Every structure is written in structure tokens, then in C-alpha cells.
Amino acid sequence: MISEPVPAAAADSRRRLPSLWSGRPMRARLMVVVVLINLVAAAVSGAVIIIKARTATQVETAASIAVAEPLVAETLQLMQDAPVPGLFRVLTLRFQALRHVRVRLLDANQAVVEERPGSGPEARRRAPAWFARLIAPPVLSHEVPLVLQGRRIGTAIVTTEPSDEIDEVWGYAVALGLTGATLSIAMLAILFFAFGRLLRPLERLAEGLTRLEQQDYSPRLERPDTRELAVIAARFNRLAEALEGARAANRQLNRQLLTAQDDERRRTALELHDEFGPCLFALEANAASIGRIAGTLEDPARLRLQQRTDDIAAIVKRVQTINRALLSRLRPAGLGQAPLNACLDLLLRDLARHNPGIAIEGDFRALRRSYGDLVDLTAYRCVQEGVTNAMRHAQARRIAVRAAEEAASLVIRVADDGIGLRPETKAGRGLPGMRERVEALGGSLTLDRPGSDAGTVLAAVIPVDAAGTDAPDGPEMSPA
Structure with missing residues (x-):
């Protein structure tokens, strides 16, 4: 199976996201997680509010339309003997008490007689247009005939107008959002300081581990209030004590080893000085004695013996030089006495x-x-x-x-x-x-x-x- 190549932009974004996340302090990561949780909770709460508000607005507008027809019938029954212009004015006044609807009165010729004042949606709307589009239910319209003494004198057109209900929901959502934002900010501030206090033992642990890495085994951690961190601190202190004890023991062993080495060098130097030195001196004296004896002989024996004694003396001087160098390396002259x-x-x-x-x-x-x-x-x-x-x-x-x-x-x-x-x-x-x-x-x-x-x-x-x-x-x- 051949996999499709990943686009370069997608690969770069995948590499960029881990680079933004990795290497960040733990407190910053925890704060980002809490902020993301709050954002998800706010989104879910907003969605629930919008769904509930849309349902409630639809119920309210439908109920207002349902009230309009009984209201017209009751008014017409009470004002059978009233003139038509007076009837229209009374209907207008009574329709003003209705919410979530807009009423327009038409006469028998379908001309507009009265319209509910101030019912235009743009005149009173405080909620943003995007919020109104989310909340507003489908617009409903209902015609109620106006019949007086068996004669139709006009029509009342009732149309749903949920702007005031949307404004109420918007005000409630704004108040709820401000309250939630204030509480979230306060919670983030509290968590910021709480995370800092909780993570401070880890910072001290990191500092202690750094000092242990630098071979400084003296730091000890205080016992934190958190049980898990207290266990880590106790283990760290025991580790530091063990390392410090091991280093002390190692130093003692090294010191004993140095003492043994120096004692051995001192004995070797003493033997070279007391044993090897006199032997070289005896060789030099014997070579000089042989040279004096060779002086009493005749040539060519005298010349041959003199050459041999000179070679022996040169070799002895070279060995004496090497011996003095060895003595200096093993034990500097005068050290311990001067x-x-x-x-x-x-x-x-x-x-x-x-x-x-x-x-x-x-x-x-x-x-x-x-x-x-x-x-x-x-x-x-x-x-x-x-x-x-x-x-x-x-x-x-x-x-x-x-x-x-x-x-x-x-x-x-x-x-x-x-x-x-x-x-x-x-x-x-x-x-x-x-x-x-x-x-x-x-x-x-x-x-x-x-x-x-x-x-x-x-x-x-x-x-x-x-x-x-x-x-x-x-x-x-x-x-x-």
C-alpha cells in the first residue's frame, strides 16, 4: 500500500506545534490546559444558552400570536356599537400590551389604518445582528379578520417580532459572560500562584540534581506538604547522603593509596640512595684504582686499560645522573626535612x-x-x-x-x-x-x-x- 505524500505546509505545522509545546515550563502548560478547558466550557455553555433561548423565543412568539385572535374577538364583542375609527384606536391601544408581535390594522380597502408604534426591530434592538440571527425563530404571520355587526371592516395582520426577547437573552448572556470571565480570571490567578507553590519543590529538586551533577552532595531538600513530593524529597536526601558517604569513603581510600604509594617511593628512593649509590661510588673508585695501576704498565697495555677505565668512569657518571633523576622523581631532595x-x-x-x-x-x-x-x-x-x-x-x-x-x-x-x-x-x-x-x-x-x-x-x-x-x-x- 502506497501512502500519499504529506503536503509541506501540513508537515511544517506538525513540526511547529510540538516545538511550541515542548520545552515549556510545567506551570505554563498547566495554565494553557486550564484556559483551554475554560474555553471549551464557555463554548458549550454558549451553545446551550443559544439552543434554549431559541426554543424559548419560539414558544413566546407563538403564544403571543395565539393571544392576538381572542383579544380581537373580545374587543369586537364589547364595542359592537362603537364607530369604526374608534374601534381601530381601541384595538391599537390593546395591541400595545402584546409582546413579541407586530400588529398592522388594515381597513376594508386593505389600506393601513394603524400600526403598533415603536414595533420596528431596528428601533429598539440592542443585541448584535449575528446573535439575533442565531436566536431568532422563523417569522410567523397570522391574519385576524375584523367583523363588526356581521360586516367585515378590516384585517389585523399579526407578525412575530422577537427583538425584545432577543434583547433580554443578550443582556442575560452578557451578564453571564462577564460573570464567568471574572470568575475565570480570578480562578486563573489563584491557579497560577497555586501551581507555583506546588511546583516550587520540583524547582528545588532540579537545582539539587544540578548540584549533584556538579559533584556537590551537600544540598538537602525540605519536606514538602504534598505526599508524593515528600517521598521524592526523602529519596533525594537519602541519595545525596549515600553519594556523600561514598565520596568520603573514596577519598579515604585514595588518601590511603597515595600514602602507600608515597611510602613505597620513599623506601625505593632510600634503597637507591643507600644501596645503589655506594655501589656506583665503589665502581668509580675501582675504575680510578685500575687507571692508576695501568699507569705503571708499558704500552700498548697501558693505553688499552686506560681507555677501558675511562669508559667505565663515563658509564658510572651516566648511571649516577640517572640515579639522581630517579631519586628526584621518587622523592624531591629535602622535602620533609627542610x-x-x-x-x-x-x-x-x-x-x-x-x-x-x-x-x-x-x-x-x-x-x-x-x-x-x-x-x-x-x-x-x-x-x-x-x-x-x-x-x-x-x-x-x-x-x-x-x-x-x-x-x-x-x-x-x-x-x-x-x-x-x-x-x-x-x-x-x-x-x-x-x-x-x-x-x-x-x-x-x-x-x-x-x-x-x-x-x-x-x-x-x-x-x-x-x-x-x-x-x-x-x-x-x-x-x-
């Missing part, structure tokens, strides 16, 4: 010595002597990684490093004047490793890019114990 600010100053001087074209400034005067092995090592690595990245990737000519204790946290900032991080720059392992280490201590690490050519700011915030007893060390504690 004050933290002295270690950081020494790090910056060493980096500046190997990069003479870059100005590196450091301000660590407000630091305590130590914040513990984990925090000290993390701060050292953050400064080392931040300065290294600025020199390697940002092409910076000036780097400013500052570390201070602010609000029970150690705040480290590394700012440079380089080209900033480009979108095509690939992320290495250093920065993600530092972020994991800082977050394991309950802190945060951010990389801010003020602009494409405004450099980069690396900021690390590490919570510390505010009850530390070590006083801040001044610049005189730094090694020369």
Missing part, C-alpha cells in the same frame, strides 16, 4: 637555572613549615608540573607562582604570559595525574584560559588542617 617554602624556592631556582631565558618568580612567604607529607608532596608536584607545562607548551617568557593558606586551604596559582592552551594541544599525563592527586585530598585543580593570547592560570586548592602549630616561614628560611 621547610616547604625553601623546597619550592629551590625548585624554582633550579628550573630558572636550566631555562635562563624565562623569568620565574615565586611567593611562598605565607606557608607553614609543613602540612604533612601528602600535602607537601602534592604542592611540590603542582608547582613543578605547572611551571614545566608553562615553559614547554605555553611558550611563556614570564611565570609567577604563588602559594598561600586561605580559608583552611592551601591555594597554589601558576600564571604565565604565554600563548595559552590551544584546542589542538593534546593532554598529557602530568596534569590529569595532578588533578587526581589533588582531588584525592579533597581539593580541586582548574586550568583557566582568560583569552587566546592572555596566558594560562593553573589553580590548585588543597584542604589543610587549620589547627597546625607550625608558624609561617619567612624568606630567611630559604637556602642560599
Whole structure:
């Protein structure tokens, strides 16, 4: 079966309607539904009023026509001896009491004698023409002969005229419509504020979920009055508590893992320093001793031994250089024995010595002597990684490093004047490793890019114990 293609205009309208409805606030949707219900109720009420009014008007006009003939017969019976002009005047006066009809009196020659004054529909109609067309029943006309003393003296033509009845119905409909509109507006206003109050817990729930998405598990929702929303709020609070507990446990595990890693590195560094270092020194001393012994020999043995001892000495020096680099990576020299600010100053001087074209400034005067092995090592690595990245990737000519204790946290900032991080720059392992280490201590690490050519700011915030007893060390504690 082949379906007919849908016209483009119909398809556009179908796409436009969901776009107008989707994404709207719930309060707006509820208000639209209530307004549509009111409009449907108003349309149904209007239809009922029109049907009832049309039926009532038809009954009223038919009853008025039915009253006209007995009224003429009664008048003629009472005025058998009256002159014809007087009879017509009396009939006119009596017809004025009739409603919903128009009466025209004709004489025997079919000439108009009297017509009920003010009976024209346009003279008194207040209802709109469209409303009159909806209400007005079919026009009926009835001729009543006027017979006096056995002689026909004229005719009374009675025609239905429901204008006054339509005016009454219009007035009733206007009053009812104004009353209904006022009540609907008042109801919409009440519902607007009521929906806002009922939906406010959902707004707080959305804000809480946003904060949970941002890994902030501290928000708690108040218990709403609505039972269903109270259940949701209770479940949300339990979820936040569970996530907060899981994060605390995860931080504790990460902290224990870092402690174990640092202890292992410390032991490895100690073994390299205490075991491997003396062995290298012994090799170097033995090579020098062999060189001295070779000096007592004659050529060509002396030259061959001297060349071998020089090769052994070169290899030993290279291994010693590699050993010192390994020791520095495993455990920076002096960290834990010297004050933290002295270690950081020494790090910056060493980096500046190997990069003479870059100005590196450091301000660590407000630091305590130590914040513990984990925090000290993390701060050292953050400064080392931040300065290294600025020199390697940002092409910076000036780097400013500052570390201070602010609000029970150690705040480290590394700012440079380089080209900033480009979108095509690939992320290495250093920065993600530092972020994991800082977050394991309950802190945060951010990389801010003020602009494409405004450099980069690396900021690390590490919570510390505010009850530390070590006083801040001044610049005189730094090694020369």
C-alpha cells in the first residue's frame, strides 16, 4: 500500500506545534490546559444558552400570536356599537400590551389604518445582528379578520417580532459572560500562584540534581506538604547522603593509596640512595684504582686499560645522573626535612637555572613549615608540573607562582604570559595525574584560559588542617 505524500505546509505545522509545546515550563502548560478547558466550557455553555433561548423565543412568539385572535374577538364583542375609527384606536391601544408581535390594522380597502408604534426591530434592538440571527425563530404571520355587526371592516395582520426577547437573552448572556470571565480570571490567578507553590519543590529538586551533577552532595531538600513530593524529597536526601558517604569513603581510600604509594617511593628512593649509590661510588673508585695501576704498565697495555677505565668512569657518571633523576622523581631532595617554602624556592631556582631565558618568580612567604607529607608532596608536584607545562607548551617568557593558606586551604596559582592552551594541544599525563592527586585530598585543580593570547592560570586548592602549630616561614628560611 502506497501512502500519499504529506503536503509541506501540513508537515511544517506538525513540526511547529510540538516545538511550541515542548520545552515549556510545567506551570505554563498547566495554565494553557486550564484556559483551554475554560474555553471549551464557555463554548458549550454558549451553545446551550443559544439552543434554549431559541426554543424559548419560539414558544413566546407563538403564544403571543395565539393571544392576538381572542383579544380581537373580545374587543369586537364589547364595542359592537362603537364607530369604526374608534374601534381601530381601541384595538391599537390593546395591541400595545402584546409582546413579541407586530400588529398592522388594515381597513376594508386593505389600506393601513394603524400600526403598533415603536414595533420596528431596528428601533429598539440592542443585541448584535449575528446573535439575533442565531436566536431568532422563523417569522410567523397570522391574519385576524375584523367583523363588526356581521360586516367585515378590516384585517389585523399579526407578525412575530422577537427583538425584545432577543434583547433580554443578550443582556442575560452578557451578564453571564462577564460573570464567568471574572470568575475565570480570578480562578486563573489563584491557579497560577497555586501551581507555583506546588511546583516550587520540583524547582528545588532540579537545582539539587544540578548540584549533584556538579559533584556537590551537600544540598538537602525540605519536606514538602504534598505526599508524593515528600517521598521524592526523602529519596533525594537519602541519595545525596549515600553519594556523600561514598565520596568520603573514596577519598579515604585514595588518601590511603597515595600514602602507600608515597611510602613505597620513599623506601625505593632510600634503597637507591643507600644501596645503589655506594655501589656506583665503589665502581668509580675501582675504575680510578685500575687507571692508576695501568699507569705503571708499558704500552700498548697501558693505553688499552686506560681507555677501558675511562669508559667505565663515563658509564658510572651516566648511571649516577640517572640515579639522581630517579631519586628526584621518587622523592624531591629535602622535602620533609627542610621547610616547604625553601623546597619550592629551590625548585624554582633550579628550573630558572636550566631555562635562563624565562623569568620565574615565586611567593611562598605565607606557608607553614609543613602540612604533612601528602600535602607537601602534592604542592611540590603542582608547582613543578605547572611551571614545566608553562615553559614547554605555553611558550611563556614570564611565570609567577604563588602559594598561600586561605580559608583552611592551601591555594597554589601558576600564571604565565604565554600563548595559552590551544584546542589542538593534546593532554598529557602530568596534569590529569595532578588533578587526581589533588582531588584525592579533597581539593580541586582548574586550568583557566582568560583569552587566546592572555596566558594560562593553573589553580590548585588543597584542604589543610587549620589547627597546625607550625608558624609561617619567612624568606630567611630559604637556602642560599
